[in-house]
Amino acid sequence: MTSLPWISPATKPKPNIPTLNTLAVLGFFVLSSVAAPSLLAQNNHLDAADGNPANAVWVDNDGRTGINTTQPEAQLDVRGGAYIQGGTGDANGDGLVNTVDILPFLRAVDGQIAVTPAEYARMDINGDGRLSWDDFGIMLELAFGRSREEAIRNVERGYGMKSKSTFYVHNDVKVGLGLEPNERLTVSGAMSLQMQSTSPNHTGSFGKLYVKNDGRLYYRHALNGSETSIGEGLWSQGSGSSLYYTAGNVAIGGTAPSNRLSVFGNANITGRLGIGLASPGTALDVDGTVRADEFCIGGDCVTEWAQGDITSIQTNSNSGIFVGGGDSGDVILAMDWDNTQKRVYQDCGEGYAIRAILWDGSVHCEPVGDGSGGGDPNWAETGNHVYNTNTGNVGIGTAAPQAKLDVNGRARVHTLELVGGADLAEPFHVTGETPVEPGFVVAIDPENAGQMRLTQTPYDRTVAGVISGANGIDTGLLLRQTGTVADGEWPVALTGRVYVKVDAAHGAVRPGDLLTTSPTPGYAMAVRDHALAQGAILGKAMTGLDQGKGTVLLLVGLQ
Known part of the structure; x- marks a missing residue:
């Protein structure tokens, strides 16, 4: 048996891993002088220097190498743990180093999870035999596009987790990307945040909320793929307009708000609505004047005896006040439990403009015009009696009143109080x-x-x-x-x-x-x-x- 010194990289020893100082060659050993030195070991094995373990490295006649096995099934077949000095930073083993590796890497370095030897090897980037925040800092540099050499150099110069890192984690659970955090999450530069539904019925539905380098907040929905600035733009769901904001105005169901809030369609409010009031006391509480072309409170607002533009104020299903209605332009009061009509105004024909239908159903037409028709016994049947001009003057017995009240004839009052002179x-x-x-x-x-x-x-x-x-x-x-x-x-x-x-x-x-x-x-x-x-x-x-x-x-x- 011939022993040669073991050639190893200039690195620190790994914990709990024996260091081989010599190379024991059993069997056929050839050094070739052609082109470059080479080591040939055909269908034989290498043992440790002290003989234990035996068959530590086996090379078969097909060039396949086995470690701790004499029957390698691949070009390199390792049985047991393997350690490769200087990992890639690929924490999840998907072949990529990106932001997806941040969480598992962070949890491994923080000791929250146990790691396998393979994971350990991938995450020990600087090859110092341990997982540290420096490894995590290098991985972040790699994830955000740094080269390996530049990432390691930046961390060695102090730009890692200990000082000006790309990624900061504070003890008060604040995270910063690119700068010290003052909120739960503080990001320097552009950022994209994707939100995706986990429902099996909406696996393809997601939205992205992100900040570009122009400092504006943008939103993109997966169903239409359009991108819009939240400063002015469209928030949509599938098709159509859902929420649109521009120049301080907001539209719901449309894209052209004319006021601070414009709703195109129906609105459902389950609580109280205050207009001009911060604390409304009723379902609708308005501080100021209300104007409406049509106004309806309670009831169906349309009855069989009053069709058209109707204003209804009802206290229950049968009583209330109706203004407007029939083809003749009636003004109708319905105030009884049996919905009996009290018509205050109706066109009675030439010379008449008032008709009152009393509770007993009797009809009374009163002359207001030229007095050419009949009349009620309580009113004179001929002549001009009550006349209101467009000047605001009212005449009694005269069609041309010269004052706010002009009486052509005798007037009798119980008490007359004058408040305009002395x-x-x-x-x-x-x-x-x-x-x-x-x-x-x-x-x-x-x-x-x-x-x-x-x-x-x-x-x-x-x-x-x-x-x-x-x-x-x-x-x-x-x-x-x-x-x-x-x-x-x-x-x-x-x-x-x-x-x-x-x-x-x-x-x-x-x-x-x-x-x-x-x-x-x-x-x-x-x-x-x-x-x-x-x-x-x-x-x-x-x-x-x-x-x-x-x-x-x-x-x-x-x-």
Whole structure:
């Protein structure tokens, strides 16, 4: 037997694996000097140097080599464990090194799973005889496209799991790809995340959510294969549009949202909906005005006696209020448990526009137009009685109302309350060249019957009143007869409260003073000579004036 030194690579010894220092050759041994040295061992074996084990390596006449077997069935047949220094990083053994290997590699390095000798050999990339985070760092570099030499060099330089690795795992279960993580998963650069259904009925259905280098989030569905940016685009299921977002607006069932949310089709809300409210108290709670072409609450909203565009407000299946309906344009109230109709409006023919169907079924048509037909006994049968113009004025007994309410005839009320003024006045014509203003004091014009003039002298016994309307206090009640001498353009307050023009140059005015005419045209003054004031008193001052000209609130009371 001849012994030769064993030639081995310059590597560290592997744990629990004997180191062979010599090569024992049994039988025929030839060194060829042609071209390159070679070792020939034909149908013989190599034993360990100490003879144990025997038949450690067997080479048959067909060139097949067996380790721990004398009957190799392949070019290299190893019986038992095999270790190849410097693994590829292919943790799952599929022949590829990619991101799929990350999880099993991570669990193996972390000691979460046991590994076979073959897996151990593939994952010990740097060949140091153990699995470490450096091996994992090299595998990540390989998985993301680094060459083997570059990956090993990067890790050896400190760019592995211990510092600036491509992959970070923190003790608080945060993972980072390309940078230190501040969330559960932090990724630097583009990333693709595929979500696939595990249902046997949807094995080909999956979607991808990924971030490109432009920083935008994209989604792709497997059924249509289209790619769209979530910043603006389409989320679809099979065919058609499901969710579309653009310029801050979202569409469901369409691709052209005109508002923040546009729903093309039906919507089902199982909870409460608030419009303008953060905490709705009912199924639909609206803070503001509601507008609808058709509005229906409860019921079927369409009955046999009211077809067409109907608005229904119902409290149960038989009662409610219906607006709209039949071909004649009825306005219908149905308020009884037996669904009895109460028609408030219906076209009754020429000259009539109101028909009321009472509970007993009787029909009453009331004249509103020209009164050419019959009528109810409670209403006059001829003439214009109630008329509403497009100006907003209402006439009773007149088709041309000149005010909000214009009554041509006698009106009788139990109590009449006026809230638009504070005096009782009659309209008069005022003569003279001086422009007339509210607050002026006027007197009877002896030269023009039924007309007034501005006062000119003190203690004038022809004093008649004050032009109404000064300082925003309007006329309360105006008495006139159109077309007669009892008419005019200036309302003169005969009683009540008005503001009057006063000249304090003739004496200061104090509340409670009696007022009379002054030398200043149209102005009043305080009474100083009560004897002269008899028959010339205009009323009593309710406010004062110390000096100059101004206005004083006057309680009109002619004496």
